[in-house]
Amino acid sequence: MRPDETTAESPAAEPRSVGRPTLKTIARLAGLGVTTVSRALHDAPDIGEETKARVRLLAESLGYQPNRAGVRLRTGRSHVIALVLATESEELGINSQLIYGISEVLSASSYQLVVMLHDPAGDPLGPVRNIVEAGAADGILFARIEPDDARVRFLIERGVPFVTHGRTNMGIEHPYFDFDNDAYAESAVRRLASLGRRRLTLVAPPLHLSYARHMTAGFNRGVLALGLAQIPMGTINTDSPHELIQAEVSRLINQGERPDGFVCGSAVAALAVTAGAEAAGLMLGCDFDVVVKESSNLFRKFRPAIETAHEDFRAAGRWLAQTIVGRVEGTVGVGAHFLDVPRLAPLRQSEEKVTADGY
Numbered sequence: 001m002r003p004d005e006t007t008a009e010s011p012a013a014e015p016r017s018v019g020r021p022t023l024k025t026i027a028r029l030a031g032l033g034v035t036t037v038s039r040a041l042h043d044a045p046d047i048g049e050e051t052k053a054r055v056r057l058l059a060e061s062l063g064y065q066p067n068r069a070g071v072r073l074r075t076g077r078s079h080v081i082a083l084v085l086a087t088e089s090e091e092l093g094i095n096s097q098l099i100y101g102i103s104e105v106l107s108a109s110s111y112q113l114v115v116m117l118h119d120p121a122g123d124p125l126g127p128v129r130n131i132v133e134a135g136a137a138d139g140i141l142f143a144r145i146e147p148d149d150a151r152v153r154f155l156i157e158r159g160v161p162f163v164t165h166g167r168t169n170m171g172i173e174h175p176y177f178d179f180d181n182d183a184y185a186e187s188a189v190r191r192l193a194s195l196g197r198r199r200l201t202l203v204a205p206p207l208h209l210s211y212a213r214h215m216t217a218g219f220n221r222g223v224l225a226l227g228l229a230q231i232p233m234g235t236i237n238t239d240s241p242h243e244l245i246q247a248e249v250s251r252l253i254n255q256g257e258r259p260d261g262f263v264c265g266s267a268v269a270a271l272a273v274t275a276g277a278e279a280a281g282l283m284l285g286c287d288f289d290v291v292v293k294e295s296s297n298l299f300r301k302f303r304p305a306i307e308t309a310h311e312d313f314r315a316a317g318r319w320l321a322q323t324i325v326g327r328v329e330g331t332v333g334v335g336a337h338f339l340d341v342p343r344l345a346p347l348r349q350s351e352e353k354v355t356a357d358g359y
Helices: 023-030 034-041 049-062 068-075 094-106 125-134 150-158 181-194 210-226 242-254 267-279 298-302 313-329
Strands: 080-086 112-118 139-142 162-165 176-179 199-203 261-264 289-294 307-310 337-340
Touching (some): 023 049, 080 094, 080 313, 094 112, 112 125, 125 139, 125 150, 139 313, 162 313, 176 313, 181 199, 181 289, 181 307, 199 267, 242 267, 261 267, 267 289, 267 298
Parallel strands (some): 080 139, 139 162, 162 176, 176 337, 199 261, 261 289
16 A cells, blocks of 8 residues: 555545535434435334434534525425514513523424514514415414414415414414413402402503403403402503503592502503502502513512512413424324413512402
């Protein structure tokens, strides 16, 4: 053999590491065929677990990422899941918790998450239509669902897998995860009644959204059942700027029959309501009470007098991710859904109040 020749086993024969690692890179280092490596990474049942573990470890250590264009040519799939979110102001990390939950599941799969933002004042169908027409994703997740949602109808007609955070009232079966806002609002009314509150105001989401209608129905039912007074909030909703919410609360307090209890559809609204009432000279827990649903423990830590119900957005994200992957791969049916039941935090003993009516 000439001095400048090397064998396949010789270190000098190893090709230089140029660019991103490929299946061939992993196959060479593992001493396996490219097909075997590919099947191991896709968890093929005829590949041994020890081989799969060795291939995955090599792929992770090399920072291997599959060539999306090649995968799409071979399978017809992009292996991308699109999450469509409105560009509304982030409310105490809700969007990040939803994304975190989705990413927890997708990171252990062959799918990547792409977040698509859109203006909530614009056409919500626009970004969904763009994704479908560009073939940019295998499945789509979206929220802020309307009772008759054009996005749901469009995706069903196109046969594109999707899962919603929220539910419609279209008489069309589709997969969704939702929080029971009807039950939340009714239980919030009962909690305020147990604290001796008799004149209640609801700060609801915009009424064109499904969960706003659910929340309003639960609130109205609770108020009627307990014989309480309802003080309307006017045109204010949870999407209103906090300055407008504070101003409306001040107006209500300065009128003849001021509210003494507030049910809030968002954490930011609860903070604005509390600030407005306190600016008008009222004391939280003494002159008025507030109930809000939240996804963290910030209120319990920093404003413990505010009553809370827990809404777990991270768990919602995990369910959405598992379900959309199942829809794409045909293992989950169109009727899959989950309704999260609200859990109000228990009253602290020092704050418990029981009225003569026993509420």
